[in-house]
Amino acid sequence: MASSNSGAASTTERSYYDGDVDFDVLAEQDADFAAICRVSKDERWIDFQNPKVVQQLTKSLLKCDFGVSIQLPDDRLCPPVPVRWNYVHWIQELLDTTSDTYSDRYDPEREVIGLDIGVGASCIYPLLACSSRSSWRMAGTDIDQHSLSYARKNVDANGTSKRIKLAHTTTDSPLIPIDALKIEELDFLMTNPPFYSSTEDMQASYTAKTAPPSAVCTGAENEMICPGGDVGFVTRILTESLELRDRVQWYTAMFGKISSLQIVVAKLKEHDITNFAVTCLQAGYRTKRWAVGWSFGDYRPRNDVARHGELVQAVLPSPTAQTISVPLMDSKWAGEKVDEVIGELAVKWRWRANLSTGLMEARENVWSRSARRKRKFAEEGGKGPSNDVTMGGGDGEGSEDEDDDDIALAVKIVCKSEVVELRWLRGSDYVLFTSFCGFLKRALTSKA
The missing domain is CATH 3.40.50.150 (Vaccinia Virus protein VP39)
Structure with a gap:
């Protein structure tokens, strides 16, 4: 274990142990552990085949790293x-x-x-x-x-x-x-x-x-x-x-x-x-x-x-993240484009321009070509499909009677220099997540 893992127990943000125990650091912190150590050629070691020694190592680590x-x-x-x-x-x-x-x-x-x-x-x-x-x-x-x-x-x-x-x-x-x-x-x-x-x-x-x-x-x-x-x-x-x-x-x-x-x-x-x-x-x-x-x-x-x-x-489970490369484009441009594209969808969309970060929630796939054609038809005065569900446009608030259980997909989008990162937050359908990622990638990388 790396020596940085041994110290006073400020434990709410403690990270993983990622290396072997630093016996020198632990011995400095705990006299009981120092007493069971052996030193050979300036190297401190313990007998792992001795039950009492192994017990003391556990007790000393719990005491020094967690206050237990x-x-x-x-x-x-x-x-x-x-x-x-x-x-x-x-x-x-x-x-x-x-x-x-x-x-x-x-x-x-x-x-x-x-x-x-x-x-x-x-x-x-x-x-x-x-x-x-x-x-x-x-x-x-x-x-x-x-x-x-x-x-x-x-x-x-x-x-x-x-x-x-x-x-x-x-x-x-x-x-x-x-x-x-x-x-x-x-x-x-x-x-x-x-x-x-x-x-x-x-x-x-x-x-x-x-x-x-x-x-x-x-x-x-x-x-x-x-x-x-x-x-x-x-x-x-x-x-x-x-x-x-x-x-x-x-x-x-x-x-x-x-x-x-x-x-x-x-x-x-x-x-x-x-x-x-x-x-x-x-x-x-x-x-x-x-x-x-x-x-x-x-x-x-x-x-x-x-x-x-x-x-x-x-x-491995299905990945919950995808990255879209937008070479030579800065986060401001990418953010404006993302906000424009998603703001036109029938989704709940919250965009924080100062952070170049947005949160999208959707009840269904409204980004496919057929879904967008149906919506355009309805907006132009045609008779839309009876099951067409709207969560509000780009205002980010959605309808007041919106049921949180109806959310099929939630994605966090972070725009950085030359990349847009998508984090799958919620949903049961991996295909729906990848479909949305594909839609956004086409929108960001299209030359049209």
């Missing part, structure tokens, strides 16, 4: 902090870029409720979420009473008992016990499920690796193994999500293998779930994890969030 303190039993998983934080931060970006404000930024006033399925003894995900976002609350579940007892101690020790609620579940309980928790809706759920389907599966995974494990594993069997492994676990969540649908905005899960991600993405496509996001959560040079999130809503995450990290083409 935890206690861990010797017979349960000790969670590495960097990749856990990267998972939490990715979810934060998912929510920040899929709000009804279209802002793409963190809104400290937005109240968020999340669920961690399988909190473990550390309760690390709820603690990271609440320590970094003051208006967030978390629920957490686990089937292991021993882990829950430690999790509750950690919640109390950090003064978060009013913001983090924990519940015991059983192997027969729903994985998303939203009704049992008396929660009407969730903004997100997350899970770091057991990776393996059996003891043999786990042993085979270790045997297949070309290098030994980077750190000792102290996980109990219920933390490492479940029927079907991580794919089986997340498939259960997917099945439950098909019933709950938009009672949860984002369903997310983390995997230990990219092959698991590939299988689950294929399952999402089988169920015609097109609004999904994927990430490679690399933290350091050896540890990689992968995550997926899916939504039944139509707010689209920013492109670098939906397709985050190093990923194979097969798992």
Whole structure:
């Protein structure tokens, strides 16, 4: 981890961990960590095969980077902090870029409720979420009473008992016990499920690796193994999500293998779930994890969030951004042309000339040649089609009785020197987005 990631916990805008831990910086900040370090040839290092040393690394990172303190039993998983934080931060970006404000930024006033399925003894995900976002609350579940007892101690020790609620579940309980928790809706759920389907599966995974494990594993069997492994676990969540649908905005899960991600993405496509996001959560040079999130809503995450990290083409969702090149044209010219072209459409259009930025919302495709001919015919006194819908012209206000649920496409347009950037904000139809992009490109690049 880069040394810039270790410091006093000003965490609301904390970025991803993107490198190995800087042991020198961490040792300067925390005497307990310095005490477990070894120095050889002026290089500080630690013994990752010693459970107590690994525990102290986790405790020191949580203390120095997030102001969080935890206690861990010797017979349960000790969670590495960097990749856990990267998972939490990715979810934060998912929510920040899929709000009804279209802002793409963190809104400290937005109240968020999340669920961690399988909190473990550390309760690390709820603690990271609440320590970094003051208006967030978390629920957490686990089937292991021993882990829950430690999790509750950690919640109390950090003064978060009013913001983090924990519940015991059983192997027969729903994985998303939203009704049992008396929660009407969730903004997100997350899970770091057991990776393996059996003891043999786990042993085979270790045997297949070309290098030994980077750190000792102290996980109990219920933390490492479940029927079907991580794919089986997340498939259960997917099945439950098909019933709950938009009672949860984002369903997310983390995997230990990219092959698991590939299988689950294929399952999402089988169920015609097109609004999904994927990430490679690399933290350091050896540890990689992968995550997926899916939504039944139509707010689209920013492109670098939906397709985050190093990923194979097969798992990528449809892009939520396009760029139109307008060579030799400055942002003022491009902005005037964009405002003119879109202002003539039957859409809701808000243009900010000082920012060279606009927001377009449409109920249907009104930019096709046939749609524009119908509108022209109607304006010239002909009888327009009975299903012709107008959202207002270029005044940007639309009709007073306009139903927000009728919006089929929302796009943010930013004009810069020699390029126009289009950001897909909302909609269920990728073809509609690309159609609009094509229309605007023709309008901007036509020589006529």
